Amino acid sequence: MHSVEIFIDSERASKPRGTVTISLTRFRTRCAICNSALNCSLGELINLLQTMAKKSKHSIPLHKVIMVGSGGVGKSALTLQYMYGDFVEEYDPTKADSYRKKTVLDGQECQIDILDTAGQEEYAAIRDNYYRSGEGFLCVFSVCEQESLEHTQEFRDQIARVLDDDTVPFILVGNKVDLEHLRKVTFNDAAALADEWNCKYIETSAKTRQNVDEVYTELMRQIRNRKAKQEKLEGKSSSGKCTIL
Numbered sequence: 060m061h062s063v064e065i066f067i068d069s070e071r072a073s074k075p076r077g078t079v080t081i082s083l084t085r086f087r088t089r090c091a092i093c094n095s096a097l098n099c100s101l102g103e104l105i106n107l108l109q110t111m112a113k114k115s116k117h118s119i120p121l122h123k124v125i126m127v128g129s130g131g132v133g134k135s136a137l138t139l140q141y142m143y144g145d146f147v148e149e150y151d152p153t154k155a156d157s158y159r160k161k162t163v164l165d166g167q168e169c170q171i172d173i174l175d176t177a178g179q180e181e182y183a184a185i186r187d188n189y190y191r192s193g194e195g196f197l198c199v200f201s202v203c204e205q206e207s208l209e210h211t212q213e214f215r216d217q218i219a220r221v222l223d224d225d226t227v228p229f230i231l232v233g234n235k236v237d238l239e240h241l242r243k244v245t246f247n248d249a250a251a252l253a254d255e256w257n258c259k260y261i262e263t264s265a266k267t268r269q270n271v272d273e274v275y276t277e278l279m280r281q282i283r284n285r286k287a288k289q290e291k292l293e294g295k296s297s298s299g300k301c302t303i304l
């Protein structure tokens with residue numbers, strides 16, 4: 060991203076009945092960082108100003124997280140615990156719910172957008188559309204249900220297929236660890252799968268709030284770092300020359 064200073068020379072012409080028009084006779088844009096002149100038409104200049112105005116309005120970074128995993132594993136319970144500090148005992152299958160809140164990541168203000176999707180098989184067909192908007196994924200299973208761990212492979216594959224990318228920020232989450240006496244999946248088995256996928260494995264309890272903040276924070280960190288890398292690459296690929304966005 061280049062920073063742009065704009066110099067405008069104008070001529071004023073008074074019109075009857077007090078209206079004033081300003082006609083541009085010359086304008087010049089210059090990058091405030093590398094000081095090179097930018098060539099652009101008046102139309103491009105207006106677009107640029109509008110883009111800059113929009114960006115400054117939404118200057119708090121927004122990180123888009125999507126909850127995936129089988130039905131009943133605790134995606135909504137984790138989301139509601141993170142958002143409101145509440146644990147919901149009842150099971151009310153989700154179709155799709157979206158949440159947003161301001162938070163602080165490593166001392167920097169940001170916003171998190173969480174899309175809580177449906178785990179139930181009957182909604183499988185609508186998942187593709189949701190996945191497209193995701194910048195990072197929490198793939199949840201229940202440590203009390205072996206089958207829910209096996210299903211995570213399908214979610215992982217579907218995300219990689221839809222985004223055409225298997226390096227998107229992604230964390231494998233083993234939930235319901237407060238129910239230790241009902242545990243069917245060992246830490247090592249789930250961690251081995253995460254190793255295969257080259258991602259982190261974190262165990263949580265939506266009931267006791269164990270590691271709840273940690274999974275969202277860690278995923279936001281991964282999203283933020285990936286965006287920073289991409290921005291750097293984009294900056295380099297423009298070979299140091301100024302670009303009008």
Ligand SMILES: Nc1nc2c(ncn2[C@@H]2O[C@H](COP(=O)(O)OP(=O)(O)OP(=O)(O)O)[C@@H](O)[C@H]2O)c(=O)[nH]1
Pocket residue numbers: 128129130131132133134135136137147148149150151152153154176177178179234235236237238263264265266267
């Ligand atoms: N003991 C315990 N129960 C949990 C935990 N997380 C969720 N539950 C319970 O498990 C049930 C299902 O939780 P949900 O969060 O609705 O599951 P979900 O993954 O959102 O399910 P779908 O919306 O159908 O995809 C609810 O009764 C929750 O109270 C947990 O960490 N510990």
Ligand SMILES: [Mg+2]
Pocket residue numbers: 134135136151152153175176177178
């Ligand atoms: Mg749900």
